[in-house]
Amino acid sequence: MDNSDKNLFEELILHKYSMHNKAYVPLDFKNNRLDINYDLFKKLKGKFVFSCFEIKEPTDKLRLVKVFYGLYWKIYLYEVI
Numbered sequence: 001m002d003n004s005d006k007n008l009f010e011e012l013i014l015h016k017y018s019m020h021n022k023a024y025v026p027l028d029f030k031n032n033r034l035d036i037n038y039d040l041f042k043k044l045k046g047k048f049v050f051s052c053f054e055i056k057e058p059t060d061k062l063r064l065v066k067v068f069y070g071l072y073w074k075i076y077l078y079e080v081i
Contacts, residue, residue, distance in 0.1 A: 033057040041080055049078045 027034055032054055038061045048065070049055070054076055055062055061081060068075040 027051070027053060027055070029053070031057060034062065038080055046080060049080060051076045051078065 034049065034051070034055045034057070038058075049062065052073065052075060055078060062078040063081050065077045065079050068077065
């Protein structure tokens with residue numbers, strides 16, 4: 001990772017996070033909204049997001065690809081568009 005990639009990554013992780021169990025989580029649990037900088041995510045070659053919660057917003061940035069089911073769990077796979 002060169003220095004420009006590192007700076008992009010730092011901008012991505014510092015973008016409006018909320019605290020949840022002492023970890024920074026970019027998900028608004030009340031509205032099921034994922035709040036990350038999608039342009040920077042794409043610059044870092046990010047293509048997919050896995051989530052254990054259904055993400056309802058932003059619909060113009062994410063597309064639900066598939067839901068994986070287990071006995072006691074559900075994983076949502078989203079493509080960043």
